[in-house]
Amino acid sequence: MTYGPKPWVQRHWDVRAATNFILGGTGSGLLVATALAAQAAPSWRPFVALGLALIALGLGAVWLEIGRKLRALHVFFNPFTSWMTRESFAALVLFALGATALALGQPWTAQALGLAALAFVFCQGRILRASKGIPAWRTAGITPLIMATGLAEGSGLYLIASAGGGAALGPLILFVLALVARALAWRGYRAKLGAGRPLSTLEPSAKWLMNAGTVTPLALLLLARFVLPQLFPAGAVLAGILALTAGWYFKFTLVTRAAFNQGFALPRLPVRGSR
Amino acid sequence: MTRWVMVADLRRCVGCQTCTAACKHTNATPPEVQWRRVLDMEVGEYPQVHRAFVPVGCMHCADPPCMHVCPSTATRQRPDGIVTIDYDLCIGCAYCAVACPYQARYKTDEPTFAYGAPMPSESERFDPRRIGVATKCTFCSDRIDAGLEKGLKPGVDPEATPACVNSCIAKALHFGDIEDPASNVSGLLAENQFFRMHEELGTEPGFYYLWDRKP
Numbered sequence: 278m279t280y281g282p283k284p285w286v287q288r289h290w291d292v293r294a295a296t297n298f299i300l301g302g303t304g305s306g307l308l309v310a311t312a313l314a315a316q317a318a319p320s321w322r323p324f325v326a327l328g329l330a331l332i333a334l335g336l337g338a339v340w341l342e343i344g345r346k347l348r349a350l351h352v353f354f355n356p357f358t359s360w361m362t363r364e365s366f367a368a369l370v371l372f373a374l375g376a377t378a379l380a381l382g383q384p385w386t387a388q389a390l391g392l393a394a395l396a397f398v399f400c401q402g403r404i405l406r407a408s409k410g411i412p413a414w415r416t417a418g419i420t421p422l423i424m425a426t427g428l429a430e431g432s433g434l435y436l437i438a439s440a441g442g443g444a445a446l447g448p449l450i451l452f453v454l455a456l457v458a459r460a461l462a463w464r465g466y467r468a469k470l471g472a473g474r475p476l477s478t479l480e481p482s483a484k485w486l487m488n489a490g491t492v493t494p495l496a497l498l499l500l501a502r503f504v505l506p507q508l509f510p511a512g513a514v515l516a517g518i519l520a521l522t523a524g525w526y527f528k529f530t531l532v533t534r535a536a537f538n539q540g541f542a543l544p545r546l547p548v549r550g551s552r
Numbered sequence: 553m554t555r556w557v558m559v560a561d562l563r564r565c566v567g568c569q570t571c572t573a574a575c576k577h578t579n580a581t582p583p584e585v586q587w588r589r590v591l592d593m594e595v596g597e598y599p600q601v602h603r604a605f606v607p608v609g610c611m612h613c614a615d616p617p618c619m620h621v622c623p624s625t626a627t628r629q630r631p632d633g634i635v636t637i638d639y640d641l642c643i644g645c646a647y648c649a650v651a652c653p654y655q656a657r658y659k660t661d662e663p664t665f666a667y668g669a670p671m672p673s674e675s676e677r678f679d680p681r682r683i684g685v686a687t688k689c690t691f692c693s694d695r696i697d698a699g700l701e702k703g704l705k706p707g708v709d710p711e712a713t714p715a716c717v718n719s720c721i722a723k724a725l726h727f728g729d730i731e732d733p734a735s736n737v738s739g740l741l742a743e744n745q746f747f748r749m750h751e752e753l754g755t756e757p758g759f760y761y762l763w764d765r766k767p
Contacts, residue, residue: 409617
């Protein structure tokens with residue numbers, strides 16, 4: 278039994294920080310999808326540019342949140358233990374590879390960039406995992422959930438931007454696998470988080486994530502592929518939109534609404550008169 | 553080795569907030585920033601109602617999550633266990649604030665004063681280095697260091713002891729070296745039952761709460 282004031286939602290990270298997780302995840306997922314398409318679809322460079330732009334916008338949003346903006350480069354000082362520093366180094370590598378890919382146009386550069394994007398979104402998951410004061414973030418299943426969400430959003434955006442995936446099959450397969458992985462990751466995370474206010478706050482957006490963001494897109498794709506081929510590519514684009522927006526809504530809720538702190542708790546009450 | 557810790561006797565704290573006021577006076581913290589707070593907890597239903605006053609603040613954890621997440625290395629830990637913030641390195645990302653399970657960290661983005669315009673005392677003590685960065689309880693490390701240089705004993709000699717401990721009217725707050733078996737805090741912990749807040753998180757806080765004598 279513990280006693281204490283109820284936890285409340287943290288106010289240190291707001292929509293600006295959420296934007297970094299939203300756009301960073303989507304941009305990373307788009308770069309991974311592009312890496313899978315690079316061999317079959319020669320005109321992949323605009324997708325790389327879009328992915329890099331999304332990640333840059335996310336990092337720009339979080340830069341607006343820091344108190345000492347001119348000291349932003351200090352973020353690189355602690356690679357030994359800080360996942361925020363590691364995310365910054367991953368971003369450096371990612372933008373260097375992105376510039377190389379845009380300049381050279383070789384498929385292998387896009388594939389290397391895809392790996393860097395995976396590292397970047399992994400760091401984002403670990404940033405939340407290391408936030409020990411926020412139960413909804415520190416839960417063990419958060420990293421796979423953040424990674425799967427980013428991949429689902431990014432591959433969904435690829436389907437939208439390429440009007441159904443184009444000639445490449447890779448992004449479409451990634452989209453389906455990422456949707457399934459996201460659903461499984463949510464179930465695992467939900468079980469580890471346990472009942473409480475963070476979970477009850479997340480539930481509405483999670484329902485969207487599962488119904489509108491997972492089941493509906495998968496049904497649309499199956500329908501367009503096996504039953505009504507005339508639905509393609511519009512069905513795939515709609516599936517991408519649903520997966521993307523449901524993921525954004527979920528992550529916005531996770532960072533800004535479900536981020537209850539630990540609160541205070543006394544495992545024992547004082548026994549007065551004993552001293 | 554020395555490991556400075558604080559001990560709060562929950563049986564003695566009366567919730568007078570003198571420690572809070574003393575901390576604010578000593579450290580010149582702005583409005584809404586309380587490095588030392590006292591929670592007023594009420595539990596149960598009439599007639600079985602209990603009330604506890606609980607001093608909280610930075611727990612100066614032995615394994616501080618705030619330090620591990622800090623990207624700028626502004627948050628560090630001294631050999632004596634005190635967790636510090638270098639205001640000149642901190643970027644104000646607030647990652648430490650969300651990593652802290654004790655809500656001990658504050659960030660003030662612009663100067664604020666008790667009555668709008670700064671009073672002369674506020675103007676004199678205003679520290680621009682604290683704007684836009686993380687701040688928290690320092691265990692009055694400057695007092696400890698200055699006292700040690702004079703050969704004083706922190707926790708025993710008031711000049712070398714944190715302001716909140718000095719000010720406590722009920723002798724509920726104590727400060728000392730837990731590594732010294734003969735220290736005041738070691739004695740209190742030997743005689744009484746105690747707990748640390750959120751111990752299950754593994755941060756090993758340097759703040760102990762006494763709740764009953766040992767049987």
